[in-house]
Amino acid sequence: MSNAIEVTGVSKTYKNYKLSDVTFGVPKGYITGLIGPNGAGKSTIIKMIMGMVQPDKGSISVLGNVLSPHSGDYKEEIGYVSDENIFYDCITMGRMKQIIAPFYSRWDEDAYTKYMTLFELPERKKIKDCSKGMKMKFSIAMALSYHPSLLIMDEPTAGLDPVFRRELLDLLSEYIMDEEKSILFSTHLTTDLDRVADYITFLNKGNLVLSDTKDDVLERYLLVKGASSLLDADVRKELVGVRETAVGFEGLARERKKAMELFGDRVLYQQPTLEEIMYFTSKGGNQHA
Numbered sequence: 250m251s252n253a254i255e256v257t258g259v260s261k262t263y264k265n266y267k268l269s270d271v272t273f274g275v276p277k278g279y280i281t282g283l284i285g286p287n288g289a290g291k292s293t294i295i296k297m298i299m300g301m302v303q304p305d306k307g308s309i310s311v312l313g314n315v316l317s318p319h320s321g322d323y324k325e326e327i328g329y330v331s332d333e334n335i336f337y338d339c340i341t342m343g344r345m346k347q348i349i350a351p352f353y354s355r356w357d358e359d360a361y362t363k364y365m366t367l368f369e370l371p372e373r374k375k376i377k378d379c380s381k382g383m384k385m386k387f388s389i390a391m392a393l394s395y396h397p398s399l400l401i402m403d404e405p406t407a408g409l410d411p412v413f414r415r416e417l418l419d420l421l422s423e424y425i426m427d428e429e430k431s432i433l434f435s436t437h438l439t440t441d442l443d444r445v446a447d448y449i450t451f452l453n454k455g456n457l458v459l460s461d462t463k464d465d466v467l468e469r470y471l472l473v474k475g476a477s478s479l480l481d482a483d484v485r486k487e488l489v490g491v492r493e494t495a496v497g498f499e500g501l502a503r504e505r506k507k508a509m510e511l512f513g514d515r516v517l518y519q520q521p522t523l524e525e526i527m528y529f530t531s532k533g534g535n536q537h538a
């Protein structure tokens with residue numbers, strides 16, 4: 250299986266932040282979710298992939314490294330959606346489309362009309378009068394209308410209502426069906442990924458926590474709930490994070506099999522969600538409710 254994006258040993262230091270030696274791939278034909286709490290480095294990684302930020306170390310190859318971020322082809326092959334408004338504010342969406350469309354050889358006017366109708370976007374509305382969600386929808390409609398082989402989206406669902414979010418996720422699943430297209434999208438709404446992601450890359454404070462298929466990630470961890478008296482040093486070592494309450498503890502075990510050997514039938518076991526994995530990993534041990 251080939252990767253649409255390969256990020257290899259990438260580091261970047263800002264004044265109060267360090268992205269350390271991050272390596273992961275975005276497999277071709279699938280949806281990869283980039284998750285992590287605020288400030289983890291998701292946007293920084295995405296901007297590096299887009300050639301907007303230069304890594305201090307490491308390399309990034311996009312679509313087999315044949316494209317340079319500043320070439321016209323790069324723009325044609327990559328659909329980039331971010332929550333920063335990249336359009337001119339004072340003109341209408343329809344006018345903006347007229348300006349942008351000629352730059353794309355695969356521009357599909359029928360697809361554009363279909364998405365504008367589906368997303369309920371009035372072409373004659375000025376961009377400055379659009380809500381945050383409408384601007385995001387417009388950005389998505391524009392990106393989908395030139396059929397890029399790689400769709401890179403930075404927090405696309407952030408300003409969207411739950412009904413549209415669900416429709417968008419279905420649309421993304423449809424988009425990759427030909428197995429030629431790939432999607433990378435960052436989010437801290439992990440429930441989006443429960444629905445559609447095939448792969449998960451998880452960043453925390455500039456470090457890569459994991460990058461694997463979603464099923465492997467979910468199967469690796471185990472949520473355990475039990476009495477506080479069980480919590481000794483050996484037990485804590487097996488837990489990625491612990492949350493203690495008045496009645497006991499809840500912890501995320503990093504290895505399912507080991508946890509079951511350690512606890513036997515003394516605790517309750519549950520399959521963690523991506524949100525729980527993110528919560529316990531980013532908070533670490535010794536949380537008190």
Ligand SMILES: Nc1ncnc2c1ncn2[C@@H]1O[C@H](COP(=O)(O)OP(=O)(O)OP(=O)(O)O)[C@@H](O)[C@H]1O
Binds near residue numbers: 288290
């Ligand atoms: N140009 C910059 N100069 C200095 N620091 C920066 C710059 N860009 C990003 N950072 C810092 O890098 C860290 C990671 O930011 P980034 O926007 O990549 O995180 P994120 O995971 O996308 O977060 P969020 O979910 O809040 O959008 C933050 O601490 C941020 O302040």
